[in-house]
Amino acid sequence: MSAKKNININLKIWRQKNASTKGKMETYKLDNVSTDSSFLEMLDQLNEQLVNTQNEPVAFDHDCREGICGMCSLYINGRAHGPDTGTTTCQLHMRKFKDGETIFIEPWRSKAFPVVKDLIVDRSSFDRIQQAGGFVSVNTSGNTIDANATPINKSDADKAFEAAACIGCGACVATCKNGSAMLFVGAKVSQYALLPQGKIEAADRVLNMVRQMDEEGFGNCTNTGACEVECPKGISLENIARMNREYLKASVL
Amino acid sequence: MAKSAFLKSSIAKKYWMALTGLFLCLFLVGHLIGNLQLFMSGYEGALQFNKYAYFMTTNPAVKLLSYVTYLSILFHAIDGIYLAIQNKKARPIAYAMNNPSKNSSSASRNMAVLGTMILIFIATHMINFWAKMKFGTAMPLFVKEIVDPNAGGVKQYMLIATPESPQASVPVQAPIFDNAMLNKQPNNQIIIDGHKIINKANKEVLFEGYKDLHKLTIAFFKSKAKLFNVIPNEGLFFTLFYVFSMIVLGFHLWHGFQSAFQSLGINNKFTPAIKVFGKAFSVIVPILFAIIPIYIHFISK
Numbered sequence: 421m422s423a424k425k426n427i428n429i430n431l432k433i434w435r436q437k438n439a440s441t442k443g444k445m446e447t448y449k450l451d452n453v454s455t456d457s458s459f460l461e462m463l464d465q466l467n468e469q470l471v472n473t474q475n476e477p478v479a480f481d482h483d484c485r486e487g488i489c490g491m492c493s494l495y496i497n498g499r500a501h502g503p504d505t506g507t508t509t510c511q512l513h514m515r516k517f518k519d520g521e522t523i524f525i526e527p528w529r530s531k532a533f534p535v536v537k538d539l540i541v542d543r544s545s546f547d548r549i550q551q552a553g554g555f556v557s558v559n560t561s562g563n564t565i566d567a568n569a570t571p572i573n574k575s576d577a578d579k580a581f582e583a584a585a586c587i588g589c590g591a592c593v594a595t596c597k598n599g600s601a602m603l604f605v606g607a608k609v610s611q612y613a614l615l616p617q618g619k620i621e622a623a624d625r626v627l628n629m630v631r632q633m634d635e636e637g638f639g640n641c642t643n644t645g646a647c648e649v650e651c652p653k654g655i656s657l658e659n660i661a662r663m664n665r666e667y668l669k670a671s672v673l
Numbered sequence: 674m675a676k677s678a679f680l681k682s683s684i685a686k687k688y689w690m691a692l693t694g695l696f697l698c699l700f701l702v703g704h705l706i707g708n709l710q711l712f713m714s715g716y717e718g719a720l721q722f723n724k725y726a727y728f729m730t731t732n733p734a735v736k737l738l739s740y741v742t743y744l745s746i747l748f749h750a751i752d753g754i755y756l757a758i759q760n761k762k763a764r765p766i767a768y769a770m771n772n773p774s775k776n777s778s779s780a781s782r783n784m785a786v787l788g789t790m791i792l793i794f795i796a797t798h799m800i801n802f803w804a805k806m807k808f809g810t811a812m813p814l815f816v817k818e819i820v821d822p823n824a825g826g827v828k829q830y831m832l833i834a835t836p837e838s839p840q841a842s843v844p845v846q847a848p849i850f851d852n853a854m855l856n857k858q859p860n861n862q863i864i865i866d867g868h869k870i871i872n873k874a875n876k877e878v879l880f881e882g883y884k885d886l887h888k889l890t891i892a893f894f895k896s897k898a899k900l901f902n903v904i905p906n907e908g909l910f911f912t913l914f915y916v917f918s919m920i921v922l923g924f925h926l927w928h929g930f931q932s933a934f935q936s937l938g939i940n941n942k943f944t945p946a947i948k949v950f951g952k953a954f955s956v957i958v959p960i961l962f963a964i965i966p967i968y969i970h971f972i973s974k
Binding site: 432434445495497498499503524526529530531532595597598599600602630631633634637638639640641642643644645646649650657658660661662663664665666667668671 | 682683684685686687688756759760762763764765766767768769770771772773775776777778781782784928932935936937938939940
């Protein structure tokens with residue numbers, strides 16, 4: 421059995437009542453946090469403490485708590501999803517922090533991700549980008565062709581699958597100094613462009629998704645590569661290059 | 674909508690940054706090859722450099738290329754500033770705590786600052802050399818110095834003619850041959866116009882020589898004068914400023930070179946080689962540029 425260890429921490433958390441009020445960083449002290457607890461369990465513990473003292477609990481996004489839904493966000497100590505790479509916030513554990521440490525927790529900062537409350541941001545701009553072209557049109561009138569009946573090159577299938585691993589959490593936008601969404605859009609464009617079913621609408625897809633991305637107010641990519649490092653699903657920069665290629669093809673040809 | 678977005682969309686702007694940036698990398702190589710001729714010493718070296726400068730200012734193909742270069746610099750700078758403003762707007766509230774050094778290089782995060790510094794350098798560089806070469810009326814023509822041992826070491830001077838000159842090289846009295854010299858003559862109907870000596874009255878070309886850019890360059894980095902009447906030994910100041918600017922250029926290229934390929938959609942099996950080449954380019958080219966003013970200021974006679 422692992423030795424039980426509890427730590428005391430200081431928290432600096434962004435508090436904002438709603439979208440129209442100004443927020444600010446608030447300081448909290450939280451004692452007896454088990455190093456075996458997850459980061460979100462630590463926030464649950466803080467909220468219990470806040471509720472018990474008649475204070476408003478901290479609002480934060482979470483759902484599956486196993487790293488696949490893309491709901492949890494949080495900019496922790498200056499990094500998207502905290503100090504670990506290849507993980508979401510829900511997969512982060514308190515053993516990564518030291519006793520007495522001050523932990524900064526902020527929402528994703530982007531013009532296109534407005535704060536709803538405290539640490540929750542509105543990521544529906546991603547949905548609108550997806551709706552602009554992140555799909556394949558299929559005739560479902562009874563003569564649909566089984567996707568598995570179409571042979572696909574293994575390396576293309578693998579690359580498409582890797583791109584499709586994107587959970588749309590928005591860490592790429594949050595960590596990018598330009599607030600650019602190109603890793604997300606690059607992944608979504610790639611996952612279809614690599615497959616025969618997606619190739620048919622490839623040109624319209626990339627043009628429409630990029631247009632929507634620009635309209636939402638995301639910044640421009642300067643290839644710093646920060647998104648690739650912080651992406652919990654390891655989406656590669658190759659997907660941005662592929663999107664750039666697809667866009668060039670669609671614009672010039 | 675497809676075609677109209679080709680200038681305005683976020684991705685198209687990056688294509689233009691990449692294309693102009695890569696063209697400017699080619700320009701750097703050309704410029705460097707020219708500059709390296711400053712290492713050649715003596716009369717032959719000076720003649721070679723001035724001949725090169727003459728070719729660069731008179732050849733029509735080079736002229737066309739120079740306009741593409743001006744446009745590229747302007748477009749790269751304007752587009753870059755526009756992108757930087759847009760990117761700033763994409764994050765209206767900054768993080769209270771940010772730790773970007775964990776996921777990206779500082780060069781990649783400071784391209785706009787580095788670029789602005791390079792733009793300031795280019796402006797001063799063009800004022801100091803390009804404008805003087807192009808518009809300066811005080812530009813002297815190239816004169817060869819001959820020390821004749823038979824005449825007891827007396828110095829003689831020869832105004833060197835280009836192959837196109839209607840008159841061959843002629844002896845002159847002083848090592849500097851400029852308009853001030855010409856105006857001392859009783860007949861001041863004759864003036865230097867660019868690299869030609871013409872008769873003001875009938876525009877007849879009497880002589881074609883080389884503008885002495887070599888002398889101007891050496892004097893610039895060796896000057897002991899006070900800059901703006903404040904900074905002593907301006908030659909040393911210019912040398913240090915040029916070296917500093919080349920370090921800035923190196924950092925800009927460190928990220929910029931390989932980044933251009935990514936922007937153009939090139940990320941494949943050649944990418945590791947492109948990255949290595951880009952990093953070598955960003956170190957070697959600025960170093961070669963920087964050692965020229967160092968050589969002139971500290972070593973050359």
